[in-house]
Structures are given as C-alpha cells and as structure tokens.
Amino acid sequence: MKRTRTALAILALSTLVLTACGTADEPAPSAGSGGTKSVKLQLQWFVQGQFAGYIAAADQGFYKEQGLDVEILEGGVDIVPQTVLAQGQADFAIAWVPKALASREQGAGITNIGQIFQRSGTYQVSFASANIKSPADLKGKKVGNWGFGNEFELFAAMTKAGLDPGKDVTLVQQQFDMQGLLRKDIDAAQAMSYNEYAQLLEAKDPATGKLYDPSAFTVLDWNSVGTAMLQDAVWANTSKLESDASYQDTATKFLAASIKGWAYCRDNPEACRDLVVKRGSKLGASHQLWQVNEVNKLVWPAPAGAGMIDEAAWKATVDLSMTTKNADGQTVLTKAPEGLAYTNDYVQKALDTLKAQGVDVNGAGFTPKTVTLTEGGA
Numbered sequence: 102m103k104r105t106r107t108a109l110a111i112l113a114l115s116t117l118v119l120t121a122c123g124t125a126d127e128p129a130p131s132a133g134s135g136g137t138k139s140v141k142l143q144l145q146w147f148v149q150g151q152f153a154g155y156i157a158a159a160d161q162g163f164y165k166e167q168g169l170d171v172e173i174l175e176g177g178v179d180i181v182p183q184t185v186l187a188q189g190q191a192d193f194a195i196a197w198v199p200k201a202l203a204s205r206e207q208g209a210g211i212t213n214i215g216q217i218f219q220r221s222g223t224y225q226v227s228f229a230s231a232n233i234k235s236p237a238d239l240k241g242k243k244v245g246n247w248g249f250g251n252e253f254e255l256f257a258a259m260t261k262a263g264l265d266p267g268k269d270v271t272l273v274q275q276q277f278d279m280q281g282l283l284r285k286d287i288d289a290a291q292a293m294s295y296n297e298y299a300q301l302l303e304a305k306d307p308a309t310g311k312l313y314d315p316s317a318f319t320v321l322d323w324n325s326v327g328t329a330m331l332q333d334a335v336w337a338n339t340s341k342l343e344s345d346a347s348y349q350d351t352a353t354k355f356l357a358a359s360i361k362g363w364a365y366c367r368d369n370p371e372a373c374r375d376l377v378v379k380r381g382s383k384l385g386a387s388h389q390l391w392q393v394n395e396v397n398k399l400v401w402p403a404p405a406g407a408g409m410i411d412e413a414a415w416k417a418t419v420d421l422s423m424t425t426k427n428a429d430g431q432t433v434l435t436k437a438p439e440g441l442a443y444t445n446d447y448v449q450k451a452l453d454t455l456k457a458q459g460v461d462v463n464g465a466g467f468t469p470k471t472v473t474l475t476e477g478g479a
Contacts, residue, residue: 137170138351143191146176148382150392151295151333152195153373154217154400158362160376167354183211186336192348193355198331198415199422199433200250205442206434210339213443215356215408215451216415217363218399221329223254224298225321226282227289233319236262236326242288245275253433255291257328257425258321272428279304289321295395299388303478312476328425330418332399335359335408339441349447356451360407360462364455367397367464388478394470401464408448415443 144152155173158164164171174191176182183201186194187209198213205211225244227233233242236258246252259266266272273287279300282290292298298320306313323329335356341348366373374390382389400407422433452462 137165137168140164140169140171140193140351140355141174141191142171142355143174143180143182143185143194144176145182145195145197145333148173148175148377148380149296149384150374150377150382150389151396153366153377153393153396154363155195155359156362156376156380157365157369157373158358161362161365163358163361163365164355167358169351169354169358171355171358183209183336186338187211189338192338192351194336195333196336197250198334198418199253201334201336202419202422202438202442203250203433205438206436211336212339212342212441213334213410214337214342214352214446215335215359215448216331216410216443217335217359217408218331218333218396219403219411219414220399221254221323221332222294222395222399223251223323223329223332224292224294225255225258225289225323226279226292226298226301227319227321228282228285229317229319231288231319233289233321236321237264239289240264240269242270243273243286244270245273245281245287245290247275247277247291248427250433251291252427253421253425254323254328254330256427257330257421258323258326260425261326261328266426267428267430294322294398295392296388299391299395299474299478303388303474303476305476312474328421329414330421331414334410337447342441342444342447352447353450353454356408356448357454360448360451361455361458361460363400363407364460364462364464366393367401367467370394370397370470385475385477385479387473387475390470391472391474391478394472397467398469401467403463404465406448406452406462407464408451410443410445410448 142155159171182194183196183204185191201211233239239259246255256266275281275291279290279297281287283304301318302313304313337352370393373393377389378386419437426432455462
C-alpha cells in the first residue's frame with residue numbers, strides 16, 4: 102500500500118548496496134525532449150489515490166510547465182523507495198519519515214525537501230462492541246499490526262498509556278487487509294484512514310445484510326492520541342542538493358508542480374479519482390474517491406503552505422523514533438539524524454512561485470466531501 106511494506110531487515114540489506122554504489126557522482130536529471138528535463142519519481146506503493154497529486158501534476162501538464170518530463174515509478178512489495186533514490190535509480194522518492202530516517206542512519210544519502218502529508222493517516226480500529234476507547238483499553242486484547250516499521254505509532258501509544266507491548270497485549274502479525282478484524286480473529290487492527298478503514302465500510306455486516314456503518318467501529322487516531330509520526334514526504338539526493346545547482350533548481354520546480362497537483366486534487370477530487378483509475382489502479386472508483394478525499398485531509402489545510410516541514414512535528418517524529426521500542430525491543434533510530442536530514446529551502450521557493458501564480462497553497466477553506474462507498478469499493 103502507501104507505505105513501504107518491506108521489513109526493516111530489507112532496509113538494512115538494501116543500504117549495504119548504497120555504500121558500494123555511492124551517490125556523489127550520480128548525474129543530474131537527464132535532458133528530455135523539447136528541452137525538458139527527464140525526472141523519475143519513485144512511489145511507495147502501487148498507483149492509488151494516495152499519490153493523486155503527482156498523477157494530476159503529470160496529467161494536467163504542471164510538470165511540463167516547469168520544464169520537467171516526470172516518469173512516475175510504481176512501488177511494490179519489494180521496493181524501498183528511499184533506497185531506489187539513494188542508489189541513483191530515481192531523482193525523487195515518496196517515503197514515510199521514520200523509515201526514510203532509518204535508511205538514512207544506515208547510510209542512505211537522502212533529504213526530506215517537502216512534507217506533503219501534514220498529519221498521520223494511521224488508525225487502530227476495533228468493533229465498537231470490544232469497548233476499546235483508548236490505548237489503555239488494548240490491555241489483554243489481541244492487537245494486530247503490520248510490522249515492517251509501520252507499528253511504532255501503535256507501540257508509542259501503548260507505552261504512553263503505561264502498557265508493555267511485549268507483555269500486556271497479544272500481538273498478532275496482521276495481513277495487509279481487514280479480514281482478521283472482520284472474522285474477529287483479532288480485537289484491534291491497524292488501518293490507514295484512506296484505505297483499510299474504507300475496506301471495512303465496503304464490507305457487508307452479516308447481521309443486517311447491509312454495508313457496515315461507521316458506528317459499528319471505534320477508531321483510535323494517533324493524531325488525537327499524541328503519538329502521530331510524519332508520513333509521506335518528498336525525498337531528494339543529499340549530495341546533489343549540496344553540490345549540483347541544476348538539481349537544486351529541478352527540486353524546486355518538481356515541488357512547485359507537485360504541490361499544484363495536490364491543490365488541483367483538493368479542488369477536483371472526482372477528477373483526480375478518475376485520473377488514478379485511468380492510470381490503472383487495482384482499486385475501484387468509489388474506493389479511490391474515498392482515498393483522494395481522505396488524503397486531502399492529511400495535506401489540507403496547510404497553514405504554513407503545503408509541503409512545509411513543521412519543526413515541532415519533525416522533532417516529535419524523531420523523538421518517538423529514538424524512544425519507542427517494538428516487540429523486539431528495537432527503536433527506529435539509535436540517534437538523532439545528522440547532517441541535512443531536512444530542509445524547507447526548496448519548498449519555500451516553490452510556494453513563492455505558486456503564490457505568484459495565484460495558486461492557493463494553504464487551503465484554509467478546504468472542506469472534505471462526503472463519499473458514499475459501495476460494496477467492495479467498486
């Protein structure tokens with residue numbers, strides 16, 4: 102899905118290759134046809150509404166306006182986007198901040214240049230009948246999680262509630278769907294607001310023969326609990342940012358076009374739904390509209406401007422990455438990130454460019470839609 106669903110062990114293995122390959126001598130984005138620069142963007146997962154802004158930027162010609170010819174590379178189970186970037190196989194990549202910082206600590210030369218998702222989209226969902234209204238209520242329950250680095254917000258919440266994740270709950274390796282919860286094999290399941298949670302609402306309640314109503318479930322939202330960590334961000338090659346003026350210029354232009362794409366999806370969610378479906382998403386139209394709508398909630402409103410990295414949110418993510426232990430007693434990071442882990446320099450220039458064009462980069466008036474789901478998300 103949206104996130105890199107590969108084990109942290111794969112991250113470590115991947116970065117061994119980084120050391121051998123290096124990044125300092127990688128070429129800048131190549132020249133495309135008609136004087137444009139060819140740029141490769143690596144997604145975290147398969148094409149879906151999570152990436153609608155980038156798809157819209159390509160389809161609506163926003164990248165071309167900036168002189169860029171952007172190839173969007175689909176992600177997959179065995180693709181670690183930040184590693185693809187660090188090895189020079191892509192010019193930019195979309196990745197969750199904790200995972201990217203873990204790769205960075207292991208040697209990947211990458212920098213966060215645009216924090217597109219301002220909020221976390223991770224939930225822990227249970228049937229309302231389970232009476233799990235807070236992380237403390239998870240005690241003694243069967244708690245599902247995907248692992249692979251996706252579990253740290255959950256573990257931070259349990260730790261904050263005074264629970265020992267290794268002793269006070271029964272941890273269950275959850276599949277990347279909601280069948281375990283629907284069968285009641287587990288009491289609480291990990292879900293993204295824009296994907297797996299919708300899968301629950303697209304399923305039939307056997308007691309009524311109708312689709313489940315949201316009231317059938319209780320949602321723990323880590324933004325409300327206080328253990329949210331930053332997710333989808335645009336990552337760039339650190340060495341090129343520090344030495345290549347052409348790449349710096351490309352980074353600014355790429356961000357400007359991408360943010361314009363996200364503004365387009367904010368104002369035209371149905372159109373972006375259609376673009377995602379047209380590009381070959383395996384998920385249905387109603388599911389994709391739900392996804393675009395929910396992702397918009399993570400991007401907008403953006404008081405400081407879309408893509409700006411909030412220092413407090415960054416610090417909270419880093420602190421949780423260094424202090425929260427998973428079931429194996431491991432933390433995401435062993436120390437604070439060093440060097441150019443993030444910068445707002447390029448996104449600020451991009452926002453200035455867009456404001457000069459009259460583009461609303463804050464979305465203060467954003468109002469999400471009410472989306473009607475259909476069985477199976479068709």
